[in-house]
Amino acid sequence: MPATLRDVARLAGVSASTVSRALSLPEVVNATTRARVRQAADQLGYEPNKAARGLITGRTGNIGLVVPDLANPFFPSVMKGVQARARSHDVAVFLADTDEDAMAEAGLVRALAKQVDGLILCSPRATDDELAAIAQDTNVVLVNRVVAGVPAVTFDNEGGMRQAISHLAALGHRRIAWVGGPATSWSSVQRELGLRTAAETQGVELVPVGQFAPTYDGGVAAADQAVATGATAVVTFNDLVAIGLLARLHTRGIDVPGDLSVVGIDDIAMAGMSRPALTSVRLPKQRAGEIAVDLLLALLDDPDAALGPRTLDTLQGELMVRDSTAVATR
Amino acid sequence: MPATLRDVARLAGVSASTVSRALSLPEVVNATTRARVRQAADQLGYEPNKAARGLITGRTGNIGLVVPDLANPFFPSVMKGVQARARSHDVAVFLADTDEDAMAEAGLVRALAKQVDGLILCSPRATDDELAAIAQDTNVVLVNRVVAGVPAVTFDNEGGMRQAISHLAALGHRRIAWVGGPATSWSSVQRELGLRTAAETQGVELVPVGQFAPTYDGGVAAADQAVATGATAVVTFNDLVAIGLLARLHTRGIDVPGDLSVVGIDDIAMAGMSRPALTSVRLPKQRAGEIAVDLLLALLDDPDAALGPRTLDTLQGELMVRDSTAVATR
């Protein structure tokens, strides 16, 4: 039903090849024919068939985006950035949600890989080796994960954690609990590392209370253990966990920030809406999505660019102080 | 790099056509050759190129999903359903976020339409006429919107609103404010209609307080006007608005549910996490996504099915009573 290259050619009275060139390499065809072709093209509302073009050029004009869980607001934010940037480059986005399942992730990546020019893997659950293998024969950009040799955009976990610790230390907290994320989460490891060094230099004590699901329920589950540490402040793997923790503390009658200060990470929209409003490290999520697209597109244009220095972009976080942190009372 | 049909053919010592048939019409090729082909195929890890197949069959095996705003948790929920169902049918999903912009929506729909077998339009902002026009030459399934002649899955707004009103009426509320959504929102209109008739039959008064953005900020903006109506309860267009409203009420020192009861719609995850936890009408969002895919796939198999009776699926909502509603004190 939609107009094809040949339809345009017929209407313009030229050959298909001329139409193709008039549209993609304008300088090589005579000005008057070019005009005639252009006019015929938009008279017919012609738009090239991406699949057909992709068949011969090897470029589909599509990219894939893989996220672990759409229910975590962190990912929609990144997606929004990806969407926006992709659209402005006239690139379409395939989406896949792996449901936090490493197996499903592998399958989806394989399935998607053949249909796209490149993949953006957001907080992937796969191992470093698996990711390196994928990056071998597919163009890949990682978000929130670092694997040697693979371009990535990440957040400055160390800097963010330092801000959090400094803030708490300044409020007089000396013993701070850390509610970690899943063991397979790269960023959880990074954040704990960042906290450790920050705590050390600031002279405060860091008490890890284990690993929890990166969800509201994970936070609920972690609350009691966090309290039991005797710490006067808690830093959680992400905001969702912090909000779950807040809820459990509330039902237990523990006042935040009176009895306990809580700091989240991510600064999802919900952080500003919780009660008390959550102090959190804002991560430029949308920006990360945009940069990931830029990186990927650059990689496509020049496959060797993967080795360049600009292939690891680290975005700074910013502590948003709200109402869940206050001076230590103990 | 990946193996092609001809690679398999060469390895199996047959022609390309035989390979194609062996894989898609197994019964038509001799059992022994079929086995040989199969073995060659998975020795090479062969998987057909969807684009090439689509070129000739006219079916891409991809569907498109268009949503107004990824930042509203309602949509990721629907997407999750779409994802899951699409994956189980071996269909890939293109995603587009229109940013609540009707113009962008039109453009994205047009761009996507040519790359997919069909489109799922979630709470589209376009007019009925525009949607009907799109459905004319594209396979379309609507979610949360009804347009004559276009298959759709919707929520039973009337039933949901009746439950909300009954609940509030039973608590003694006689004057209930309604915070509407955007004027272009079909579901806002439906919900107001549902509230109207429910209010009438229950003998309570409904006071509309205007139209607001379907966001947290919209709720913040609506709060004061809602209070000014003198109503003892408020129903909002969706949960995000309700939560914004809750926040503003809190800063004004108005107690919920003591001074004012609040009911949201959607029952996003956040509803259970707010303080007070929000009474809300649960809509089976994920289920809606799944059904939309089923509807679309059925439509593809039989284009005439669009006219059948099973093309309008209405999902029931369920009132989740939490802590934001209580007996009227005035």
Next chain:
DNA sequence: CATGATGTTGCAACCGATTGCACACTCGGT
């Protein structure tokens, strides 16, 4: 006026699949 450089266009092959049609072969019946 022959020559070559330059600019513009068309032909035809190709990307990786699917499919209508024709051909080859087997086998049972006469």
Next chain:
DNA sequence: ACCGAGTGTGCAATCGGTTGCAACATCATG
């Protein structure tokens, strides 16, 4: 021994584009 039906396979066209190469026209130059 021959014919017809029935199976199984291959040839070649096709989908909608792109691109190397050749053909042609034009024009300035020697």
